[in-house]
Amino acid sequence: MRRVHHLPLGLPLAIGLLLVVALGVAAPVEGFTGFGPMSASEQYGKAITFKVVLPGGAPDRLELLIDFGIDPDGTFVAPVEVAGSAATYTWDASDQYLTPNTPIKYRWRATSGSTVTESAAGSLRYADNRPGLDWHSAQMGDATVHWYGSSEARARRFGDLTGGAVSRAEKVLGHTLDGPVDIFVYVTHDDFFGALGPGAREWTGAATFPGIRTVFMWLGGGSSDYLDRALAHEVTHVVFFDATRNDFHQAPLWLNEGFAVWSEGQNADAQAATVRSEVSTGLISFSAMTDAFPIGARGSALSYAEGTTMVDRIMRMYGDKAMSGIAAAYRTGATDDEALRAGTGVPSAQLFSDYFRSFGAAEPKPVPAASIGPSIVRAGASPATAGQGTSGPNGAPAEPATGQGSLPLAVWAVVGVAIIALALGGLLLVRRQRRQRGDAA
Incomplete structure (x- = not known):
């Protein structure tokens, strides 16, 4: 008679549980411990790149918060993926136009469990650094003038004219200019309209963006007298903005x-x-x-x-x-x-x-609104509606970062299948041993 070794019924299940525990604790991952060095750089018309180092690893969720302008209406929030111990976010400036000289403030926000940590604020001024634009600057009273090439004399004249235009507007409006004005002098048509971005009307010879206290002048926009009048006009817009804000x-x-x-x-x-x-x-x-x-x-x-x-x-x-x-x-x-x-x-x-x-x-007198005939709405199934989600600057859906300390869903699925297989295998083995014992008897 053969001796039959009995396998305890709970042993396969115990082995499966041990595998789960081993997978969960065998490779501990270091958690988020704070922010390391961070940086931001721009390439006009192409991209603004934000980077941060995460010495201790990834948090459960990482976001980049960006404020555009001197007094932004709101904050742009972007979920960011983490790669190893660092993260990078790129604003696609070729898809979403941003005016040159726009000041940018940014900070990183990490969420781990119920703990939210924000980095110190970083800053960047979005410069028009296209090839060939070798900018020089000079502070002249209420204006900082910027020029490239051989346009220094004209730029300095604009600086001289700014003081008088500002003083006259301040006197009429009863309000002092809130801060200095930046005046950028462009030489060529393409350089100027490249700064204005899409939608600029073809007859534009000068432009003002009061929210960032910036004036763009094009030397080819007209005669010398026209340019002098245009400078006074554009600078007055900034004073008016401050006075009525x-x-x-x-x-x-x-x-x-x-x-x-x-x-x-x-x-x-x-x-x-x-x-x-x-x-x-x-x-x-x-x-x-x-x-x-x-x-x-x-x-x-x-x-x-x-x-x-x-x-x-x-x-x-x-x-x-x-x-x-x-x-x-x-x-x-x-x-x-x-x-x-x-x-x-x-x-x-x-x-x-x-x-x-x-x-x-x-x-x-107002023109009466045209009457609208009755509309016909047909009953029936409605077409599927896409869900609303967060989009990045390039229009692609932005996905939250996956924490490095968590296992992907696919891994857990494999673990589950392995446990079930072990349990079924154990039961089949027990039944087989019982039959063998019966045959031996």
């Missing part, structure tokens, strides 16, 4: 552009002639020039002319303090009607009506 809304475009054009020569004689020539055709309502001007040549020219002549009329009819009163009201968050009334003492409706009457023009 609030947390709720911007002053209407007709007031902003009207004051900038008026500031070029401190009068509106040429613009008044333009308005008079258009009376028979019809003028534009000021409510239609709050956010944008018409694109066409006639509509654009008339919008600038109406804004300029209205600003001139306000100062002539309501005194030297009218514009400063309007600006001060905007700084408190007043509505357009409240701000105009604060400076002139009359409701905006009367202000507009009196303006059109002064030119012998009928006041423009």
Whole structure:
């Protein structure tokens, strides 16, 4: 008679459990211990690259927080993958345009369990460092002028003119410039429009981005006299931005552009002639020039002319303090009607009506909205709707970082299958041994 060795029934299960424990603890991974050195670099029109070292390994989740501009409206948050003991995030500047000279602040945020850790803040100024643009700079009163090539003399003239333009605008608006202005002088058409980015109109000869206190001038935009007037115009926009800034809304475009054009020569004689020539055709309502001007040549020219002549009329009819009163009201968050009334003492409706009457023009009336016929909605299955997710700057879905201390789902699936196989194998072995014992008996 053969001796049969009995295998305990629980042994296969115990072996499986030991395998699970071994897989879970055999390769301990060092956890997140804080942030090491971090850096940011830019290549204009291509990419901004952010890097950070993670000496102790990856947290459960890593994010990059970016603030664009001097006073950003919000913070851009991007999930970032970790590779080993470092992480890199790339902002695709070829896909999402960013204005040159934009200040950037950034910080990293790590989450491990319930603990959230933020790095110190880093900073970067997005420079137009395209090949061939060898920038030089000079501080000149309220302006820092930047030039390349042989344009230093013209750049310094812009610096000299800035002080006078700023002083005149400050006096009228009753507000001091909040900080210096950067003026970048471009020589060629391609260099200039490459800085403005997509959507710039082809007739643009100068441009201002008040939110980052930056003016771009193109030397090929016009004659020397034109460039002098354009410089005063653009710098005035920055003063106006400071004087009317609030947390709720911007002053209407007709007031902003009207004051900038008026500031070029401190009068509106040429613009008044333009308005008079258009009376028979019809003028534009000021409510239609709050956010944008018409694109066409006639509509654009008339919008600038109406804004300029209205600003001139306000100062002539309501005194030297009218514009400063309007600006001060905007700084408190007043509505357009409240701000105009604060400076002139009359409701905006009367202000507009009196303006059109002064030119012998009928006041423009809103065009009735076209009626819309009944819509037909057919019942039935709705098409599938894609889920909403976070996208990176390149438009690709951004995935959260996977912690290095966790095992991938596929590994756990293999472990589970192995446990089941061991358990079934053990049961089959026990049954076989029992049959052999019965046969031996």
